[in-house]
Amino acid sequence: MDDVKTMQEQQIELFTHQTNRKIVMDVQAVTKSLPLGRERIDILKGISFQIVSGEFVAIVGPSGSGKSTLLGIIAGLDNPTDGKVLIDDVDITRMGEGKLAMVRNNKIGMVFQAYNLIPTLTAQENVEVPLYVGKHKGSPSERAKELLTLVGLAHRLSHRPSQLSGGEQQRVAIARALATDPAIVIADEPTGNLDARNGENVLSLIADLRNRTGKTFIIATHDQNVASHADRAIRIVDGLIASIDNNGGRITQ
Numbered sequence: 001m002d003d004v005k006t007m008q009e010q011q012i013e014l015f016t017h018q019t020n021r022k023i024v025m026d027v028q029a030v031t032k033s034l035p036l037g038r039e040r041i042d043i044l045k046g047i048s049f050q051i052v053s054g055e056f057v058a059i060v061g062p063s064g065s066g067k068s069t070l071l072g073i074i075a076g077l078d079n080p081t082d083g084k085v086l087i088d089d090v091d092i093t094r095m096g097e098g099k100l101a102m103v104r105n106n107k108i109g110m111v112f113q114a115y116n117l118i119p120t121l122t123a124q125e126n127v128e129v130p131l132y133v134g135k136h137k138g139s140p141s142e143r144a145k146e147l148l149t150l151v152g153l154a155h156r157l158s159h160r161p162s163q164l165s166g167g168e169q170q171r172v173a174i175a176r177a178l179a180t181d182p183a184i185v186i187a188d189e190p191t192g193n194l195d196a197r198n199g200e201n202v203l204s205l206i207a208d209l210r211n212r213t214g215k216t217f218i219i220a221t222h223d224q225n226v227a228s229h230a231d232r233a234i235r236i237v238d239g240l241i242a243s244i245d246n247n248g249g250r251i252t253q
Ligand SMILES: Nc1ncnc2c1ncn2[C@@H]1O[C@H](COP(=O)(O)OP(=O)(O)O)[C@@H](O)[C@H]1O
Pocket: 034, 043, 061, 062, 063, 064, 065, 066, 067, 068, 069, 070
């Protein structure tokens, strides 16, 4: 990589210097290609960006542009073909599976479009699940109740997913993502299965949680309107960053 800093890198450097915040994620020249018959398809063609602690960032782009592939790589679920992903200055792309599982459990919470709750468990039990993996302080049931209260579902602790609306299920999934107190929450199309009103509610919840917890939220969406709720929108087209929009000038709030 050359030494010339992009405008975005210069802005982030100034911002972290002025606010004493740090870069929690540094994505460096990430590529992903997969074999397709006798050819290879290039899904990601060299993606670089940095994310500051406490930022709410949207990865936005049309369907098939590579957002889910990128999210899988920055969440440590998939390896890039080339390039690095540093989380708190540690490269997660060269890590053994055991150590990586620990990073995922401690530093990253995941939210999916289809909520991915366990249907036979109650809301509270779903939120407790990550706390039974690895070592965590405190009582899982107390923590789960506290988080479900935080997302406005104190009255739904014993409901199973099928007894909850889509918006409520996504709130449970967000509470579950927060269970291990990760620094970063990564959400792939978190509003994709919701109607406009419930989608807005989930986005306000994310913005509110960011303000109250100081955690970093990274969402992927194909919807420009959804992306406009974030501090910054990184637009991906055909596996490359097409533009980065500071959504009215804030790098972060
Ligand atoms: N495992 C895979 N094998 C082959 N092609 C894939 C695989 N995963 C994703 N792709 C292709 O890569 C491109 C990007 O996919 P994806 O990351 O899911 O995009 P998005 O989330 O933006 O819709 C698509 O063209 C998709 O078909």
